[in-house]
Amino acid sequence: MGRVFSYLAVFSMIYSFYVVFTGATSAFSLVLGVIASAVASVVVKPVLISRDLKVSDAIRLFYLVAYYFYYMLVAEVKAHIGIARIVLSRKIKISPAIVEVPYYVGTSYGMTLIAGSITNTPGTVVVQVDTKRKVFFVHWLTATTYEPVKAREEISAEFERYAQKIFG
Amino acid sequence: MNLREAVIAVSIALMIALLAYTIGAGGLGPIAPSRLRDLAVSYLINTYNPWNITKSALSLEAVTAIVWDYRGLDTFFETSVLFVSIVGVALVFRGYREKLGLGGKGLSEIVKTSTKVLTPLILIAGISIAIHGHLTPGGGFQGGSFIAVLLVLMSVVFSLDFVIGSGLTSSKLLMLRSIGLVGVLSTSVALVVLGIVLGTHAYIFQNIAREGSPLSMPTWLLDRPTGGTLLFFNLFEALAVAAGLSLAFLVLSLRESEVEEALGESEWYE
Numbered sequence: 001m002g003r004v005f006s007y008l009a010v011f012s013m014i015y016s017f018y019v020v021f022t023g024a025t026s027a028f029s030l031v032l033g034v035i036a037s038a039v040a041s042v043v044v045k046p047v048l049i050s051r052d053l054k055v056s057d058a059i060r061l062f063y064l065v066a067y068y069f070y071y072m073l074v075a076e077v078k079a080h081i082g083i084a085r086i087v088l089s090r091k092i093k094i095s096p097a098i099v100e101v102p103y104y105v106g107t108s109y110g111m112t113l114i115a116g117s118i119t120n121t122p123g124t125v126v127v128q129v130d131t132k133r134k135v136f137f138v139h140w141l142t143a144t145t146y147e148p149v150k151a152r153e154e155i156s157a158e159f160e161r162y163a164q165k166i167f168g
Numbered sequence: 169m170n171l172r173e174a175v176i177a178v179s180i181a182l183m184i185a186l187l188a189y190t191i192g193a194g195g196l197g198p199i200a201p202s203r204l205r206d207l208a209v210s211y212l213i214n215t216y217n218p219w220n221i222t223k224s225a226l227s228l229e230a231v232t233a234i235v236w237d238y239r240g241l242d243t244f245f246e247t248s249v250l251f252v253s254i255v256g257v258a259l260v261f262r263g264y265r266e267k268l269g270l271g272g273k274g275l276s277e278i279v280k281t282s283t284k285v286l287t288p289l290i291l292i293a294g295i296s297i298a299i300h301g302h303l304t305p306g307g308g309f310q311g312g313s314f315i316a317v318l319l320v321l322m323s324v325v326f327s328l329d330f331v332i333g334s335g336l337t338s339s340k341l342l343m344l345r346s347i348g349l350v351g352v353l354s355t356s357v358a359l360v361v362l363g364i365v366l367g368t369h370a371y372i373f374q375n376i377a378r379e380g381s382p383l384s385m386p387t388w389l390l391d392r393p394t395g396g397t398l399l400f401f402n403l404f405e406a407l408a409v410a411a412g413l414s415l416a417f418l419v420l421s422l423r424e425s426e427v428e429e430a431l432g433e434s435e436w437y438e
Contacts, residue, residue: 014288021289022296028392029300036295044288047334112281131277 002052009053010041060166067162071117075158079121086142097143098127099151101136103160110160110167117159124155211238216393221376226387227302227395235307236401240373244356247405251349254412258338261419274327283325290318298406302395308402312409319414323421331418341415348408355400359383373397 015037024030086092103114108131115126118138128137135148138155145151152160190196204212215233217224225233235243274280298311323331356373362383363370369381375396377384385396 010288014292017289018292018296021293022300026392027390028394029296031390032299033292033296036299037292040288040291040295044291047284047287108277108281112278115278116282126278129276129278 002054005053005055005057006049007041007045010045010048011037014040014044060168063162063165067166070162071159075117075121079123083122083141094141095143096139096141097146098137098139099143099146100148101138101152101155102148103134103136103152103156105160105163105167107167110163113163113167114156114159117163118156221384221387222378224376225395225398226376226393227398228393229302229304229307229395231305232302232307232398232402233395236398237373237375237395240356240375240397240401243401244352244373247349247352247408250412251345251408254342254345254416257416257419258342261422274330275325279325283321287318287322290321291315294318294406294410298402299399301402302398303392308405309409311402312406313413315406315410316413316417320417323417328418328421336414336418338415338418341411341418344411345408345415348404348406348411351404352401352408355397355404358397359385 015033018024018033018037019030022029022033024033086094101118103111105111105114111129111131115129115136118124118136119126123141125139126136127139129135130137136156138151140151140155143151144154191199211230211234214220214223215225215230216228218226225237227233227237294311294314296311297306297314298308301307301311319331319336322334359370359374359381360372363381366383368383370383371378371381374381374383375385375398376387385394385400387393387396389399
């Protein structure tokens with residue numbers, strides 16, 4: 001049953017992308033898309049998912065949507081205002097530094113989500129990741145601390161809270 | 169702005185103005201007439217013409233109709249030329265074999281994970297370009313090339329070792345490529361075989377019924393025309409091109425010195 005759910009999850013991701021990509025409304029496109037997506041999901045499912053999904057995993061989708069709105073409407077806006085203030089001010093006060101930021105999520109998807117979230121907000125960029133020690137090396141425009149744990153509190157703690165719930 | 173930048177800006181503006189004037193005055197040859205040429209008119213009228221199907225390809229996309237119907241034989245030989253050149257690449261690299269453990273770790277875990285998510289999307293986008301080839305711009309070759317990007321991306325992001333380790337070996341790719349080509353071939357003679365069975369006339373590369381040969385490929389699937397053979401041609405061509413280009417890239421991206429080292433020179437040139 002778990003395997004069926006895994007295939008279904010991959011299939012619905014591929015198929016919804018197909019529908020958006022083609023803008024399909026005709027039965028021709030929709031039906032051929034189902035066949036093509038089924039073939040594609042059989043091919044790529046072993047690469048994408050390592051453990052079988054459960055029904056209870058569906059709740060993760062809810063967190064994903066919640067995170068999307070939190071990230072786009074709160075985190076991004078805050079970071080943009082911060083950087084815009086620096087760019088527009090007469091006296092530029094920055095303290096650029098590369099700091100270590102630890103992460104604790106267990107999956108590579110969770111790690112990638114955190115890294116992408118850090119990089120996409122202006123002011124912080126992940127330049128390297130050490131998966132053995134589980135730390136990011138983050139270039140931080142307005143570094144206030146060099147302490148890894150404190151830096152994590154300021155940079156990625158909120159992202160990680162969601163990433164933990166979405167990908168585990 | 170200093171003088172140098174001003175001079176550059178003015179000269180660029182002057183060049184554009186003069187070019188526009190020259191083209192407008194017909195100095196670079198006659199401007200394309202607003203009236204369509206007869207050939208274009210005939211293609212536009214006949215490419216999708218359900219009222220006179222003996223001259224039509226029943227495809228909404230004129231370019232695909234020309235490529236795979238009106239001049240289908242030409243395209244078949246183009247596909248064969250590509251196949252022969254892939255065989256040529258394989259021949260030049262004879263003795264080539266996939267060897268694991270050549271090193272190369274790929275890019276960071278972040279890039280790997282994001283690429284993993286992209287993989288199925290690139291695949292499905294390529295397929296959709298191929299299956300809509302007779303309805304929208306695109307077609308088998310374009311879709312196939314799209315899919316072939318996958319292997320390039322994977323070998324850069326994950327390393328060549330990963331690609332070979334995942335089972336995408338050159339012999340498998342050559343087999344896929346051959347299946348695609350056989351598919352193209354069978355599609356082109358499908359109506360001839362059917363004609364022999366039914367005891368009527370049919371031409372090689374026939375798509376829709378013509379005068380004196382009443383057989384047609386299936387022209388509609390659900391609510392859209394299929395362009396008869398075009399849908400099949402696009403599908404098989406996509407398979408052939410995706411496998412062929414991937415194979416060429418796989419063979420070409422192998423560094424000879426590393427293989428020599430791993431295999432021993434005598435084996436490499438056996």
